[in-house]
Amino acid sequence: NAGVTQTPKFRILKIGQSMTLQCTQDMNHNYMYWYRQDPGMGLKLIYYSVGAGITDKGEVPNGYNVSRSTTEDFPLRLELAAPSQTSVYFCASAASDKGTDTQYFGPGTRLTVL
Amino acid sequence: DAKTTQPNSMESNEEEPVHLPCNHSTISGTDYIHWYRQLPSQGPEYVIHGLTSNVNNRMASLAIAEDRKSSTLILHRATLRDAAVYYCILYGGTSYGKLTFGQGTILTVHP
Numbered sequence: 001n002a003g004v005t006q007t008p009k010f011r012i013l014k015i016g017q018s019m020t021l022q023c024t025q026d027m028n029h030n031y032m033y034w035y036r037q038d039p040g041m042g043l044k045l046i047y048y049s050v051g052a053g054i055t056d057k058g059e060v061p062n063g064y065n066v067s068r069s070t071t072e073d074f075p076l077r078l079e080l081a082a083p084s085q086t087s088v089y090f091c092a093s094a095a096s097d098k099g100t101d102t103q104y105f106g107p108g109t110r111l112t113v114l
Numbered sequence: 115d116a117k118t119t120q121p122n123s124m125e126s127n128e129e130e131p132v133h134l135p136c137n138h139s140t141i142s143g144t145d146y147i148h149w150y151r152q153l154p155s156q157g158p159e160y161v162i163h164g165l166t167s168n169v170n171n172r173m174a175s176l177a178i179a180e181d182r183k184s185s186t187l188i189l190h191r192a193t194l195r196d197a198a199v200y201y202c203i204l205y206g207g208t209s210y211g212k213l214t215f216g217q218g219t220i221l222t223v224h225p
Contacts, residue, residue, distance in 0.1 A: 004157075031211055042201065042215030043158065050211070058212065090157045092213075099146030099165065099206020103213055105157030 001026050004106035006091050012112045013081040021076040021109050023091030031094040032074040033103065034058075034066065036087040043090060049074055050097070081113045118202045123220040126192045134187040134219055136202030144207025147178060147185045151198040152218070158201065161187065197223045 007022045025032065030051045035043035035058075045058030049068040063085060065077040074093075078085060088110050092103040119137040126132040138147065149161040162169055162176045164185070169176040175188040189196055201218040 033213075035215075040217075042217050043213070044215070045212055048212065092157075094211065097206070097209075097211025099144065099148075099163070102148070102160040102163065103150075103158075105159065108155075108157050 003027065004091055004093055004104050006089075006106040006109050008109060009107070010110045012114060013078075014114060015081060015083065017081050018077070018079045019081070019111075021078070021089055021091075021111075023074045023076065023106060024072050025074075025091075025093040025104070026072065027093060027095070027104065028071060029093035029095050029104075030071065031097060031103075032068065033092040033094075034064070034074070034076045035090045035092065036060065036085075037090065037108075038087050046076065046089075078111075083113050085111065086113045087111060117214075118204060118216055120200070120202050120216065120219045122217065123222065125222045125224065126189075127224050128194060129191050132189040132192045132196070132221065132223075134189075134200050134202075134221065135184065136186070137184045138202070138204055139183045141182050141204055142207045145204040145209070146206040147176065147182075148203045148205045148213075149174070149176065149187050150201045150203065150213075150215075151196075152201070153195075153198045158215075161200070163205070192221075192223045194223050194225065197221055 033048045034046040047066040091106040148163040150158040177186045199218040
């Protein structure tokens with residue numbers, strides 16, 4: 001199993017450009033998450049999904065959009081990139097929301113907006 | 115969301131035990147105590163979790179206070195590879211599938 005994979009690893013955007021961060025998991029997990037991590041800080045939840053076709057906002061959703069058309073994929077869309085979106089983005093997945101389950105994280109995408 | 119409190123940083127020497135504390139005085143009866151760690155330039159990885167009883171796995175041990183208001187992650191013999199940020203997170207009961215990361219404890223391991 002590859003687990004959770006993310007592409008690209010690095011990206012530099014100009015202000016106002018848009019892009020999609022890709023996330024794929026091969027564990028047949030229903031739950032998927034997008035987090036961002038600013039320097040020296042903990043992760044903050046952007047969006048999450050409890051299954052195909054179902055998404056919901058997390059703590060910091062402004063400036064982002066998501067979709068979940070398949071169990072495996074959970075892309076994150078940035079429209080009109082701003083310098084405040086410079087961050088490292090992590091995707092994660094879990095089998096359920098039960099306390100006995102754990103989240104599996106991808107390696108991250110480092111995004112710089114100039 | 116139930117909150118946790120951890121020291122900002124701790125230091126250890128290689129091959130010595132490390133005890134990382136976490137306070138969670140507002141924990142609910144259905145919250146599990148999870149620990150994740152984040153190595154430099156990597157995504158977080160799961161370490162261990164427990165509900166009421168102490169837990170052991172190949173990576174670490176988790177000691178949970180009887181009143182569940184605090185817990186301690188124990189690395190029995192720290193290695194240089196254990197240098198990371200360690201996060202104590204309450205998960206399950208009142209978190210509805212969402213992990214809430216604080217700033218964690220930065221563990222430095224000296225050779």
